[in-house]
Amino acid sequence: MASSHESIGPDPDRRAFLKAAAVAPAAGLVSGALAQDAPAKPEALPRRKLGKTGVELTMLEQGGIRGPTYERILRLAFANGIRTFDSAKAYGTEGTFGKWLEQSPEVRKQIFIVTKDTPREPGEMLKQVDERLATLKTDYIDLFFVHGLGDKHSTDEAVRFVKSKEFGEVADKLKKSGKIKFIGFSSHHQDRAAMMQAAAEAGIVDAIMLQYRPWIDKDSPLNKAIDACWKKGVGLISMKQVAGNHLGDKSAGNILDDVVKRVPVLKERKLTPYQGLLHAIWTDERITSACVSMRNTDQLRENADAARRFEPLKEAQIEQLRDAMLAAGPTLCADCDGRCSRAAGTPAALGDLTRFLTYYQQHGDRAIARDEYAKLSGEARDWSGADLEAARAACPGNLDFARLLPEVDRRLA
Structure with a gap:
């Protein structure tokens, strides 16, 4: 995620689908959510413990979005039972958050706030936490993350960071001051498994937010890293789960109907494909919450509604959901570890390029997508000469690079 604040509305196809597929009656919920200053405390969603912290988070977390509608979204999320909220300096959302807390101070003790910054060295967090507190207009941060670990560090540097004595000392100082309760990092880096293993070994990190998919290969380094964190009590929050034609990108044919036909449990439980995806994520007991x-x-x-009606899926049902969603044409591989680029014989960052396209087409974050693309080296952007069929065959998400990469150049270059 980058620092630009451009506001782009939701994709019309996605909006139409969600409107048609919504399960709960709209009138009462909407009117209640818009009563912005109502003192009522709506019922929170189901919760899970965040690792060994002992704190219970709602299984659904409101992710940060840009634009003038964000304050209303925060209140709507609270009215719908969400008590875990994600923010970051880079998102430009903390000021709106602060305004909400100023206008409704009673809310602060009911919610769990996650925010992030991008220190190069652990000592920088001391000043950054003070800045985040001032912008959020709160006395404490529930969970402070090093944002996008690996984006500004080499893998070796990131591993040293989370294992360093300085990181432990700074974390301890911030906690003792009362400015933060817990500390960790977020990452969608292709080597995040190594960083997570390091975090589990060092015992400093309380929680990690990771790019994740519910059908992760059992023998993959990432799954082993998730296991290591789970066993050591490191809390895990899922982000950037899956994106594809069925989740907002304009598509040919009725992909949503096709997904439902391939996955009978969706019809049986009256779930949309995206609700089914959330149920698949929550079936993994290692995941505390899904940030959306x-x-x-x-x-x-x-x-x-998906959180309130959650029932674990069977392994065969998750496999059906996986096959249907892969067939529908994903644009983001949540298990990317760089194998696509290696198979294609290219130094181009194929996984990052398609992730930025997802930001542009499906998340509505066009300025972020362009900024992140511009930060890549020319070598990382140049996929010419790459064996794209070999890349697709190697990709755990079966991404159609031959279709997606020309779109990257057209939209982001």
Whole structure:
């Protein structure tokens, strides 16, 4: 995620789908959510413990979004039972958060706030936490993350960071001051498994937010890292789960119907494909919460309904969901570890390029996508000469690079 604040509305196809698929009646929920200053305390969603912290988070977390609708979204999320909220300096959302807390101070003790910054060295967090507190207009941060670990560090540097004596000392100082309760990092880096293993070994990190998918290969380094963190009591929050044609990108044919036909449990439980995806994520008991950047009433209502009606899926059902979603044409591989680029014989960052396209097309974050693309080296952007069929065959998400990469150049270059 980058620092630009451009506001882009939700994709119309996604909006239409969610409106049609919403399960809960709209009238009462909407009117209640819009009563912005109502003192009522709506029922929170189901919760899970965050590792060994002992704190229970709602299984659904409101992700950060940009634009003038964010304050309303925060209140709508609270009205729909969400009590875990994600923010970051880079998102430009903390000021809106602070305004909400100033206007409704009673909310602060009911919610769990996650925010992030990008220190190069652990000592920088001391000043950064003070800045985040001032912008959020709160006395403490529940969970402070090093944002996008690996984006500004080499893998070796990132591993040293989370294992360093300085990191432990700074974390301890911040906690003792009362400015933060817990500390950790977020990462969608292709080597995040190594960083997570290091965190589990060092015992400093309380929680990690990771790019994740519910059908992760059992023998993959990432799954082993998740296991290591789980056993050591490191809390895990899922982000950037899956994106594809069925989740907002304009598509040919009725992909949503096709997904439902392939996955009978969706019809049986009256779940949309995205609700089914959330149920698959929550079936993994190692995952405490799923962070989703919900942008409108329908998305909030649908996802909150999924949390309230959660029942674990069987392994065969998750496999059916996986096959249906891969067939529908994903644009982001949540298990990317760089194997696509290696198979294609290219130094181009194929996984990052398609992730930025996802930001542009499906998350509505066009300025972020362009900024992140511009930060890549020319070598990392140049996929010419790459064996794209070999890349697709190697990709755990079966991404159609031959279709996606020309779009990257057209949209982001």
